Amino acid sequence: MTESTYDPYADEQRVEQPKPKGRIFTPFGAVIALAAVLMVAVVAWGIYQNEQTQPESGPAPDFDLPLLGAEGNFKLTDYRGEVVVINFWGSWCVPCRVEAPMLQQMWEDYQDQGVVFVGIAVKDIERDSLAYIDELGITYPNVMDKGGQTEKDYRTQGVPETFVVGKDGEVVKFFFAQPRESDLRAAIEEALNA
């Protein structure tokens, strides 16, 4: 008799189960199904986002941020037709200080050829940023990443990171950490000649 499993409600099973109504989704079931599909979609989206890295081609995400030490904003799409070099930095970041003079020099070399440099200070305290700009003698425009969204749009992993954006607003080149001077120059030339 070992094969018979005990069922305390065995009596009921001797009676035919009546046919149920032919409804597939009860409200309860529908809610569960919807929630499940939604969560699967969210996870899929999240995994896709996670797999993405800094844009190395395609349109550069736009931003419209307040200038540091000056009135007004810097809006990326206002500079269509010019090459834009975007540099993410922070006053607390040591490598940023190291590369800053090179960027300044590069800007001085190219500012008359339709190249715009813009620095974006991330997670920074405004007065620290201003002191940094002053100390290093940076004269190209710098903005605050107010709200922290631009940093996310460019999926930066830290600072410094540099993007070269072509005249058509497409990313031409991305530099992780400090770019070598010759590499940055080559990228700018490439963008200018495109």
Place this chain on the structure above:
Amino acid sequence: MKKLLKVALISVFLLSFAPAVVAQMSGEELPPGVTADDVYRISNKMYCEVCAGVPLSDCPSVTCRAWRQEIARLLGEGYSDSDIKSYFAENYGSAVTGVPLKTEDRNIGLGLPALLIVLAGVVIGGRLLLLYQRGESRALQAARAAGLRSDYDRPVPDNVDADALERFMRLVEERK
């Protein structure tokens, strides 16, 4: 290969950071009239992305130290706690506070779970009522109508261990 290169670059990157990263927590210069307890009170309820899961007050990174220093400075200038929080939220995104400060975000953020809870309550309450009114299975109803023995009237024992009862019933089954 590209990934490997990236990993290598990241470690170089981190290395170049080394002297800066090993800064210690707090040690901010406090303006007159501001105590470390004041800074802690605010920074303990704020968060920075650098230290996920740890409040700003306990994050050892340089960025966070600068933030705490700024809190101390703003306190010295007479800003209130909530002014400072909204100032940071404005500048660094709403994630710096534990609960979003913007009314719209608050309404969505707190309203949605509330709505879901009420919905769950309706579902559960509905099932309870349904069970109360017509919970008896049609099979059982049929069985009772046919005069078959049913365990419906079996008392629900509460003073007997359920496991023991179960084993006992199994024994009875086997004896049949």
Place this chain on the structure above:
Amino acid sequence: MLADIGIAALFLAFVAAALGTFLALYGIFTRSSAAIQSARNAFMISLPMITGVAAVLIYAQMTGEYQIAYVSHVSKDAQPDLLKFTALWGGQAGSLILWTWMLNLFLVAALLLNWKSEHQLMPWVMVFAGVTLAFFLVLNNFYENPFSRYWALENGNVKEAVLKPDGAVPAYPYQTSQGETFHVVKDGFIQGMPGARYDGRGLNPLLRHPGMVIHPPMLYLGFTGFIIPFAFAMAALATGELGAGWIRSTRRWSLVAWMFLSLGLILGGRWAYDVLGWGGYWGWDPVENSSLLPWLTGTAFLHSVMIQERRGMLKGWNMAMIMLTYLLVLFGTVATRTGLLSSVHTFAQSPLSIPMGIFLALTTLVCVGMFIWRGSQGKFQNDHALEGLLSRESLFLFNNWVFLALTVVVFWGTWSELITGFARDAGLMRRTITFGPEYYEMITPWLFGILFILMGVAPLAAWRRASAQKLGRSVRVPIVLTTILSVILLVMGIGALTTLAVGLVAFAGFATLVEFYKGVSARHQAHRENWLVAFSRLFARNRRRYSGYTIHLGVVVIGIGIIGSTAFQEVRQMTLSPGDTLDIGPYTLQYNRLFEAKAVDSRDMMIAEVTLYRDGRKVDDLRPRQDFFDPRQNPMTIAGQHSTIENDVYALLTFWENDRVTLRVYRNPLVNFVWWGGLILIIGTVVAVWPDPEPETVRKVQTMRRSAYAPAGD
């Protein structure tokens, strides 16, 4: 050579698991009991294979086979032996092996224990648990192989690969203060660098704590343990046998998993308290939340399942709850292992994302699909009607609602950033929403408060129909005791909200203690047993009920600890010169000096020497310190702790300059209750799941046969 054995065993384990799953399916559809039997054998074989894999990996960690990348990431020569061993779960690849091993262990345990009693369900249990096992073995073999090794290629580059590339020779890491380099080794030394020993990077310093030795395995046992209840539930859905069978086995297995999960949560809290250095034990961090979520739904299930056991109601509900529990385990695992939810604990971005995402999606959709399919067939119909709106059943349902509400709150808090990010990309929202601890602290205490009321009342209510009068009479004593306590607290000047919180927790405690007293005194009078004998017999006769009460008592004690350490916590910080003092509550801390030291495992320590006085009398010496393991990483802040029943004094060294230090000192009243309550809870659960000794069963049956339950004519 060693790694090759591991690679082979790991692959064979995968073959066995895949074969077992296939044979089980084949056996089901061809009704071949031979195939089913072979499937069972396959899973019996895969277990020793994975055990072998783990053994090889541990051996490699202990003996320093640093050619294996995983070993070099979690072990090094100077690491203590215990930590070389536990390094198995110090990184992604190794902890996944542990995970798989536990999955297989649970499956084998279920095969051995339930093979006969649930023989109708077992083939399907093998299918569902087997698919999961095989999937994790795919990850182990092809995505995160722990035996991936470093190779020096002919062109001079170093490559990481599982199998030896053509013409490559083994390469070993060499650690310098600048990072690591890879070299070819001869006779144990690096070629071209006489006397230079190769070495591993060693375990992440945060994980070098006794709590980390057993916290992850317990948590993993909790997580993987839910595979068995889940597989039983799926088997019940597949066979359509939704009666009492699957519930019977599922309840016990759920309790086992729940116990490990609880233990994992408590140990995790202890680890955070000792190591993370912020004076708390629970930070509402995504990883912590991901382990709390299945605990919440699991607890709800353990309550609602009783309704089905006793009354044959809520079949669909229970099924949904156990599935939800397992899916939350899976969602949490995927989210934390692939870095979807950012957190201190997260493993770095990994190649697991896509396979794990696909597996998660498939499992979720199959689960929900089968549930809806069976539901549409009317398989979840109740056997009985609810007879009274006030009854044990309805109170348990209310309990389920509150647990579900907590689940919603915690889930939304944890996942909101991702969900609102998704919504923002879809154009439904303007900004993403993220939550920190305040969000949970704002909402959850109220819900937990309701649970404590239910904890006091529900066990006193009768099944089927409870009379309000009778129920009122049985809660009279606890209510009187609670009122007295609350008045005392208010007179002592404690705030109204805190008094309310303490009152709710105390009410549950009093109600439970009164139940114990009633049971014991009834035996004491009826059987003339002395109190101790009466107490132990009470347990023996009605183990399930009283072990449940013990668990409730544990939760009450934890509740007291949580209220004490949050509502009455004090924090002070000050910058001190030698000889300066800091007052906190009845304590005074005097800072004496700051000194540097080097520990055995070569970490540098900066230690502040502090003397602790209470009411002017010296009670302890504290040594808050910071540990520096590696210039590339942040230092670890280790607290100086002084622990008594009443208070924990928890001192952190946060900053120093010359001989001036900044100390942050916490006074955490009653925090030890959290750990003790945890211990009581675990003891209660062990008693509840402990298998019955046979003689007792016989005796019980005899007792019952004499009682009114004996069927006539037997």
